Amino acid sequence: MTVLFADLVGSTGRAESADPEDVRAFMVAFHGRVREVLERFGGTVEKFIGDAAMALFGAPVAHEDDPQRAVRAALALRDAVGGLEADERVELRIGVATGEALVSPAANPAAGEAMAAGDVVNTAARLEAAAPAGGILVDEPTFRAVAGVIECLPAELVHAKGKQHPVPVWEVVRATTPLGAAGRRHDTPLVGRTHELELLRAALDRAIEERIAQLVTLIGVPGIGKTRLVAELAETERPAAATIWLRGRSLPYGAEAAFSALGEVVKMQAGIFESDGSAAREQKLAAAVTAVLADPNEAASLGRHLRPLIGLEAPEAAEGRRREAFAAWREFFEALAEQRPLVLVLEDLHFADDGLLDFVDHLIDWATEVPLLVLATSRPELLARRAGWGGGKAGAVTLTLSPLSDVETAEIVRTRTAGRLEHEAEAALLRRAEGNPLYAEEFARMLLVQGAGINSADVPLPESVGESSPLDSTVYPPSTRRSSRTPRSWGRRSGKARSRRSARAVAAATSTTSSTTSSDVSSCAASGRAQSLRTSSTRFAIA
Numbered sequence: 155m156t157v158l159f160a161d162l163v164g165s166t167g168r169a170e171s172a173d174p175e176d177v178r179a180f181m182v183a184f185h186g187r188v189r190e191v192l193e194r195f196g197g198t199v200e201k202f203i204g205d206a207a208m209a210l211f212g213a214p215v216a217h218e219d220d221p222q223r224a225v226r227a228a229l230a231l232r233d234a235v236g237g238l239e240a241d242e243r244v245e246l247r248i249g250v251a252t253g254e255a256l257v258s259p260a261a262n263p264a265a266g267e268a269m270a271a272g273d274v275v276n277t278a279a280r281l282e283a284a285a286p287a288g289g290i291l292v293d294e295p296t297f298r299a300v301a302g303v304i305e306c307l308p309a310e311l312v313h314a315k316g317k318q319h320p321v322p323v324w325e326v327v328r329a330t331t332p333l334g335a336a337g338r339r340h341d342t343p344l345v346g347r348t349h350e351l352e353l354l355r356a357a358l359d360r361a362i363e364e365r366i367a368q369l370v371t372l373i374g375v376p377g378i379g380k381t382r383l384v385a386e387l388a389e390t391e392r393p394a395a396a397t398i399w400l401r402g403r404s405l406p407y408g409a410e411a412a413f414s415a416l417g418e419v420v421k422m423q424a425g426i427f428e429s430d431g432s433a434a435r436e437q438k439l440a441a442a443v444t445a446v447l448a449d450p451n452e453a454a455s456l457g458r459h460l461r462p463l464i465g466l467e468a469p470e471a472a473e474g475r476r477r478e479a480f481a482a483w484r485e486f487f488e489a490l491a492e493q494r495p496l497v498l499v500l501e502d503l504h505f506a507d508d509g510l511l512d513f514v515d516h517l518i519d520w521a522t523e524v525p526l527l528v529l530a531t532s533r534p535e536l537l538a539r540r541a542g543w544g545g546g547k548a549g550a551v552t553l554t555l556s557p558l559s560d561v562e563t564a565e566i567v568r569t570r571t572a573g574r575l576e577h578e579a580e581a582a583l584l585r586r587a588e589g590n591p592l593y594a595e596e597f598a599r600m601l602l603v604q605g606a607g608i609n610s611a612d613v614p615l616p617e618s619v620g621e622s623s624p625l626d627s628t629v630y631p632p633s634t635r636r637s638s639r640t641p642r643s644w645g646r647r648s649g650k651a652r653s654r655r656s657a658r659a660v661a662a663a664t665s666t667t668s669s670t671t672s673s674d675v676s677s678c679a680a681s682g683r684a685q686s687l688r689t690s691s692t693r694f695a696i697a
Contacts, residue, residue, distance in 0.1 A: 155212035156224040156252040156296060157275050158197065159282035160188065160231060162205035163245040181205065184235065184244075191234050195227035196220075196406065200269050208278075210270055214259040217406065221252050221299035225326055228290045245288040249281025250326075252295040280314035281323060290326035297324045303331045342569045342595060344386050346562035347379055350553055354387045357551065358397075358527050362495045367521040369514070369544055371503070371530040373537065374555035377592030380531040383555075384499055387529070397495045398423075404505040412507050415500045416483070417463040423490065426464055435464050446489035456482050476509070480516045487517065491524035503532040504539075511540065518547050557589025566591055570598040 162184070172180075181204075188207045189199050196217060197209040209227070211220040228248045236243050253274030261267040281291040297306055305327040311320035344351070354370060361368040372380040388399055402418030420426075424442035426435050439457055447453040459475075459482035461467045490496050500506075500514065514528060534554075536543060544550035558566075563584055567575065575583070579601060587594035 155210060155216075155255045155257065155270065155274060156220045156250060157255070157270065157278040158192070158207075158209045158211065158224050158228060158248065158250050159278045160207045160209075160228070160246050160248045161282055162235075163247060163287045165205040187234050188231060191231045192227050195223045195230070197224065197227055198269070206282075208275075210257075213255070213257040213270060219299075221250075221296045222303060224250050224252075225290070225292060225296065225300050225304050226329060228326065229329060232288065232290065247282050247285040247287060248290040249278045249283070249285055249292075250290065250296050251275075251278035251281060251293040252299060253277065253293075276316065277314065277321065280317070280321070281312060284312045284314070284323070286325075291323045292326060294322050294324075303329065305330050342566055344382060345565050345591065346558045347383055347386075347555075350383055350555065351386055353551065353553060354383060354529070357529075357549070358387065358495075358497065360549065361527045362397075362525040365523050365525050366549060367518050367524065367526040367528070369518045369528045369530070369547060369550040371532060371536075371544060371550075371552045372555060373532055373534055373552060375533060375590070377590045378555045378557070379591050380555065381501065382591070384501075384529060384531065388497075397497055398490055398493075399497050399499065400490075401499040401501065403501040404503055404510065406505045413463055413510055413513075415503075415506060416510060416513065417465070419498060419500075420460055420463045420486075424464070432466060435466055439464060439466075443486070446486065446493065456486055459483065460486065476512075480513055483513065484517050484520055487526065488521055488524050491521075491526045495525035495527075497527045497529060500528065500530045503530045504535040511543075515547075518544075518550065558591055558594075559589065560584050563587055563589055563591065563594050566594050567598050570595050571601070575601065 184205065185202055185207075188202075192199055192207075192209045195211075197211045198213060200208045200210055209224075211217075211224040211227075217223065228250055232246055232248065235246055251274050253272065255270040255272035255274050257270050258267070259269070261269040277293055281293060285291040291309060291312070292300070292306060300306070306324035307327055309323045309325045312323050313320050350372075357368045357370045360366070372383060374380050400419040400422050402415030402422070405414040420439075420442075424435075424438045426438050430438070439460060440453075443453045443457045443460070444450075447456060459479045462479075463483075487496060487498065500510075503511070503514075514530070517526075518528060537552075544552055564580065567580055567583055567587075575598070583594065583597045583601070587597055
């Protein structure tokens with residue numbers, strides 16, 4: 155769980171010199187603004203204490219990126235509150251900490267009942283008190299979780315009351331990637347995914363050689379290797395100059411969630427940053443459109459339809475004229491693909507709303523004579539929403555990724571630890587990782603941090619990787635539980651069961667449509683990558 159504390163700077167002096175009615179009006183506006191921002195990023199406001207606020211990220215619902223949500227919310231909160239007063243800038247001190255807590259989802263904060271208790275709550279409060287005016291301090295677990303997506307600078311150790319040792323902290327500077335970016339670095343070789351990578355290469359080859367649209371959807375539980383496969387294809391297939399790669403990720407939160415993945419794609423092509431104002435966005439969008447459409451009238455019309463995707467209009471504006479918007483968006487991507495082969499990477503499609511899923515269907519159905527690959531990643535929940543995803547489309551393929559074998563997982567662990575784990579520690583790690591490569595890497599990293607090289611009796615492993623890296627999306631059961639252990643462990647195992655059920659469903663669907671198995675995949679890859687995908691809609695359950 156991640157806890158955020160925020161407190162107004164100088165509020166006592168402001169209240170002393172102001173009329174009580176003005177103070178009350180300001181506090182009502184302040185509380186409303188704080189709640190709106192925190193809830194927009196998936197946080198739960200546990201309580202307001204005068205001019206201070208406490209929020210939880212990870213209860214009553216846990217997400218794979220709770221620390222990132224909390225830090226991004228802190229940045230947005232600092233900006234949102236700054237303009238509350240017309241004649242002076244309002245500043246906050248904010249502290250963010252990540253750790254284990256005892257959570258009571260049935261608690262009633264309005265009645266003074268605490269929803270969360272534990273050292274992480276105290277730590278967040280101490281960091282807030284130590285933060286400079288307008289500053290955001292985070293502890294080490296939070297810093298590790300947001301590394302690569304949030305820029306942080308080391309700050310002076312915090313000598314927190316009640317702590318035996320000083321607390322290492324970092325001051326948040328800015329977000330370095332778009333909202334929802336994962337920012338994960340891959341520092342171990344790809345293991346156990348040769349057939350899947352060959353299929354991705356085959357899809358890209360066919361799209362380029364035959365100038366047609368292809369849809370490949372990678373299905374799997376968190377950490378199973380979907381994003382890694384996409385990264386491997388991008389890094390190994392073709393020179394960067396030969397293909398346009400555009401990426402977007404669907405978000406489960408935020409005002410931009412409706413078409414967030416598509417919006418990130420357009421922003422990436424136009425070079426639009428989150429910090430850009432409306433004028434800068436208008437200018438960059440116009441340049442991006444005129445670069446692919448010479449006719450000024452066509453360019454102006456296309457630009458109008460792209461505005462909702464980059465935050466210049468509300469997403470509802472696109473919903474109101476869906477037919478025209480879909481046609482315009484498709485025209486934009488076709489124009490890009492006519493210049494160079496285009497790969498659209500749409501991550502976390504299980505979070506996408508129906509509008510985005512409908513557009514992907516539209517794009518694959520209607521894009522013609524252009525080299526286009528739509529590469530989507532999703533958890534199994536997508537197939538529960540749309541059991542026929544990709545059905546009936548030429549060249550549409552769904553790959554369900556199964557857990558790695560113990561031998562493959564052990565290879566990852568030994569590479570990550572340079573063979574420093576004792577046999578007992580490695581065996582315990584393999585049991586808990588259950589074939590999930592990211593879990594295996596995170597467990598191994600945690601053991602190394604704790605000084606492994608000894609046996610697992612001396613270095614206890616967590617029940618789930620949730621204690622070291624939040625990975626799964628889980629609704630807490632009604633009873634009081636430890637938020638970072640039991641719920642995520644439960645979510646991970648149920649996720650694995652979903653993966654197996656999805657694999658069986660996929661295999662059944664495949665046998666009734668175009669019966670292709672993993673052994674067929676091997677022969678297809680051996681006989682020629684482009685030829686292997688000359689089928690109608692196909693689903694593969696890769697074991």
